[in-house]
Amino acid sequence: MHITYDIKNGVEYAKLCQSIRCGKKVDKTSVNLGRVIDKEKGIYKSRERGVFIYDLKENAYKKIDAEYLLPDRSNHKEKLILDFGDIYFFEDYLRQVGLVASIDAIEYRNPDTLYAMLGYYVLCSTANCYAGDWWEGSYARILYPKANLVSQRISDFLADVGDEKRLRAFFSQYISFVSKEASQGTNVLIDSTGLPNSIRFPLTAISNHNGEINNEVRLIYVTQQETGLPIYFRYCPGNVIDVSTLVRTILELKENGVNTKFAILDAGYYGGENIAALYESNVSFVSRLKENLKLYKSLVETHLPDIETKENFVSYNNRYAYIKCVECELVTGHKAYAFIGLDIDRKSSESRKLFQKAKGEKLSDANVYDKMSSQGVFILVSSRRIAKDKILPTYYMRQQIEQIFDIGKNYADLLPLRVQNEDTFRGHLLMTFIACVVVKKLQDDLASTVFNPISLFMNLRNQKCKVYNDSVIVQEAFKKANDIYKHFKIPCLIAIPKHQM
Numbered sequence: 001m002h003i004t005y006d007i008k009n010g011v012e013y014a015k016l017c018q019s020i021r022c023g024k025k026v027d028k029t030s031v032n033l034g035r036v037i038d039k040e041k042g043i044y045k046s047r048e049r050g051v052f053i054y055d056l057k058e059n060a061y062k063k064i065d066a067e068y069l070l071p072d073r074s075n076h077k078e079k080l081i082l083d084f085g086d087i088y089f090f091e092d093y094l095r096q097v098g099l100v101a102s103i104d105a106i107e108y109r110n111p112d113t114l115y116a117m118l119g120y121y122v123l124c125s126t127a128n129c130y131a132g133d134w135w136e137g138s139y140a141r142i143l144y145p146k147a148n149l150v151s152q153r154i155s156d157f158l159a160d161v162g163d164e165k166r167l168r169a170f171f172s173q174y175i176s177f178v179s180k181e182a183s184q185g186t187n188v189l190i191d192s193t194g195l196p197n198s199i200r201f202p203l204t205a206i207s208n209h210n211g212e213i214n215n216e217v218r219l220i221y222v223t224q225q226e227t228g229l230p231i232y233f234r235y236c237p238g239n240v241i242d243v244s245t246l247v248r249t250i251l252e253l254k255e256n257g258v259n260t261k262f263a264i265l266d267a268g269y270y271g272g273e274n275i276a277a278l279y280e281s282n283v284s285f286v287s288r289l290k291e292n293l294k295l296y297k298s299l300v301e302t303h304l305p306d307i308e309t310k311e312n313f314v315s316y317n318n319r320y321a322y323i324k325c326v327e328c329e330l331v332t333g334h335k336a337y338a339f340i341g342l343d344i345d346r347k348s349s350e351s352r353k354l355f356q357k358a359k360g361e362k363l364s365d366a367n368v369y370d371k372m373s374s375q376g377v378f379i380l381v382s383s384r385r386i387a388k389d390k391i392l393p394t395y396y397m398r399q400q401i402e403q404i405f406d407i408g409k410n411y412a413d414l415l416p417l418r419v420q421n422e423d424t425f426r427g428h429l430l431m432t433f434i435a436c437v438v439v440k441k442l443q444d445d446l447a448s449t450v451f452n453p454i455s456l457f458m459n460l461r462n463q464k465c466k467v468y469n470d471s472v473i474v475q476e477a478f479k480k481a482n483d484i485y486k487h488f489k490i491p492c493l494i495a496i497p498k499h500q501m
Contacts, residue, residue, distance in 0.1 A: 003056060005036065012036040014044055016054070080467050084139045084474060085460030085481055090119050090438075091143055092490050097441050098177060103434065105173035106166045112144035113157055120149070121413050121435040123457055128154045128418060139465055142472055142498070155424050162427030170430065171232065171256050174437075178224060178231050179257075187225035187262040189401045190249060190269065192218050192242055193409075197417040203425070205239035214238065217417075219429070220245055221404055222253060225264065228400040229440055232256060233433055235425075242268035247277045262384075264398055270381075276331045279383065286386070286395050289338075289379040295328070296379055303340045304377065316392040320344045323388045330381060339380040339391045347376025404440060408432050411439045411453060449487060456484055465496075472496045 001018045014033040021027075033054055034046030043064060045051045053062040094100055094115075108114040119140055120131045132149040135141055148157070160166070179186070194207055194216040203217045216238035224231050234249055246269045250260055260283050267288040278285050289296045303324050312322040322342040330336045351372055358368050380395055408414035412435035419425045442453050451459075459480040466473045477485065477492050485492045 001056065001059065003033070003054075004030075005039070012039075014039075079137055082139045082141065082465050082467060083137055083461050084465035085463035085477065086123050086457045087119050087138050087140045087143060089457075089460050089484070089488070089490065090122060091115075093442070093488065094438070096488065096490075097438075099174075099434070099437065102170060102174040102177055105169045106161055106430075107169060108157075108161055108166070110146060110148065112146040113148050114161065116140050116144040116147035116149060117154070117157065118431060118434055118438075119144075121431050122411075122438050123461075125411075125413055128158075128413075139472070142467065142496075155420065158419065158427030158431070159421075159423035160427065161430055162423055162425070164426075167426065167430060168256075175231060175257050178227070178229055186258050186260055187264075188231070188253070188258070188260050189223040189225055189264045189398055190220070190246065191223075191266050191398065191401045191405075192220045192245070192268070193405045194238060195219050195415060195417055199417060199419065199425075201421055201425070203235065203237050203422060205237040207238035217425075218242075218245075220249055221401055222249065222258075223401040223404055225262070225397055225400070228403070228444070230401075230404050230433060230436055231258065233429060235429065242266070243271040243274060245269075246271075246274045250277070250281065250283065264395060266398065272331060279331060279334045284383045286380060286382045286384075286391070288395070289381055291374070295330075295338075299326070299328070299338050299340055299379055300374075300377060304342070304373075307340060307342055312388070314389045314392070316389070316396075321392065323391065325385070325388055325391075328381070334383070337382050337385050339382070339386075339388070341378045341380065341392075343376040343378065345376075347372075350375040404436055407436045407439045407443075412436050445488070449483075451480075451484065460484060470498055472498065 001016065004015050004017055006013050006015065012035070014036050016031040016033055018029050019027070020029075032046065033044040034049070035044065037043040037045050037051060042054050042056065043051065044054060049061065051064050053064050054060075055062055094103070103114065103118065104111070106114065116135055117128075117131060120128070120134055124130075124134055126134075129151040131154060132151060135144075135147060135149045140147070194212075194214050195218075196214045196216045197204055198215060204215060205217075207214050207216050207218065218236050218238050218240055220234040220236070221230050222232040223229065232249075232253055234245070234252060236245060246265070250263070253260055260281075262284045263278070263286075265285060265287040267290045270287045270289060270293075275285075289299075291297075303326060307322045307324050309322070312324050314321055314323050321344060324340045326338050326340070328336050328338045354368060354371055354375070357363075363371075380391055382391070386394060412432045414432045414436075417425070417428070419428050439453050442456070446452060446456065463477050463481050464475045466475065473495050474493050482492065484490075
């Protein structure tokens with residue numbers, strides 16, 4: 001059995017031939033494999049099978065990886081005027097902030113598809129099935145000419161980039177990059193968010209999180225304290241509670257080269273096993289105590305009555321609170337510190353709401369008084385002694401991770417989930433993670449301007465380009481687009497020869 005090749009009208013075709021001897025007679029049979037896509041790798045294309053691999057040694061037809069597939073554009077009429085500024089800026093900005101090496105570490109064999117899809121995640125908030133339509137009308141078509149954004153292939157792409165080996169390669173390079181961004185070491189914020197969905201795969205489960213019932217997957221993000229950049233993500237079924245995920249998260253961070261020194265945690269992560277593990281791993285921490293814990297009730301009963309004194313009075317971000325610091329023991333043999341707090345503004349606003357509904361619910365004066373006694377009260381615990389006027393700024397750094405979740409859900413197409421299995425889910429999470437990093441850095445760079453990421457890309461998209469045989473002529477940029485280019489020191493080109501792309 002062997003393969004023969006023939007060229008017709010400049011196109012190379014392949015034929016599978018076999019000769020069988022029956023006595024003196026030799027029977028010859030042949031099967032058309034179709035057009036040759038890659039002779040060395042045995043990749044062909046036919047009407048019956050589409051694009052496929054034929055393995056001569058095994059005499060077997062095999063499915064091809066999505067990375068090799070290119071859409072058929074033989075009958076496609078190309079647009080001659082394209083959206084230019086947004087994707088042009090995106091391409092330059094990735095290189096400017098140093099993310100290209102991390103993205104390239106994924107080693108997806110069709111980098112045009114990878115970068116085009118990443119651009120789509122950052123620039124658009126529509127479903128992935130429209131990525132091809134976006135690409136057709138964008139300068140992305142010129143930047144990434146081999147991109148395959150056909151709707152049927154995007155799921156294959158996500159499954160491929162979500163491969164565990166690719167994820168590890170990305171994080172190995174990315175964590176090295178982000179570690180250089182910070183000067184204080186690896187202080188982290190850890191939190192989770194629910195991804196509501198109705199997808200039928202093992203990760204979807206009914207969750208009761210802070211009293212809210214959802215059918216969801218749980219997504220865990222780790223954010224670097226100093227820069228506010230996300231550095232890692234994990235996921236688990238929606239019915240897994242936060243407290244059971246912390247130890248594994250820190251272990252995975254260590255395996256990826258992040259030796260956590262200090263962690264800021266939400267109340268959902270507080271538990272005896274976690275606290276013991278943090279002490280054992282020499283990880284300092286700050287966490288909030290839940291109101292239903294015995295330690296919380298004991299500290300409130302003992303220290304709240306005399307908290308309103310001058311020495312306990314502190315200010316934070318134009319707000320005022322009383323905070324008292326006392327030593328305590330969270331696990332046997334380890335000293336800790338509890339910060340009993342009374343937020344004056346919060347107590348006032350909650351009291352007003354209580355007074356408004358007291359009459360409607362026919363609460364007695366005693367009931368109102370009892371409810372008032374717990375309003376505005378909070379307790380933070382820490383393995384370190386922290387100054388009373390520093391504990392709130394330290395804990396409220398958690399808002400950085402809330403900002404990352406907001407970016408993911410509102411800018412980076414994290415929701416709604418439009419995947420069918422866990423493989424494509426991982427790829428989707430990786431793409432949204434990288435998009436979150438891009439948007440977060442962009443937000444920081446825009447802090448001194450009148451722009452935000454949405455207005456920036458909308459203004460840049462209005463700058464068009466015209467496509468000719470040998471070059472792309474960029475149309476004039478109006479004032480807002482020029483201001484953006486100047487702020488980021490990106491040259492606004494006039495003409496781009498096609499051979500340079």
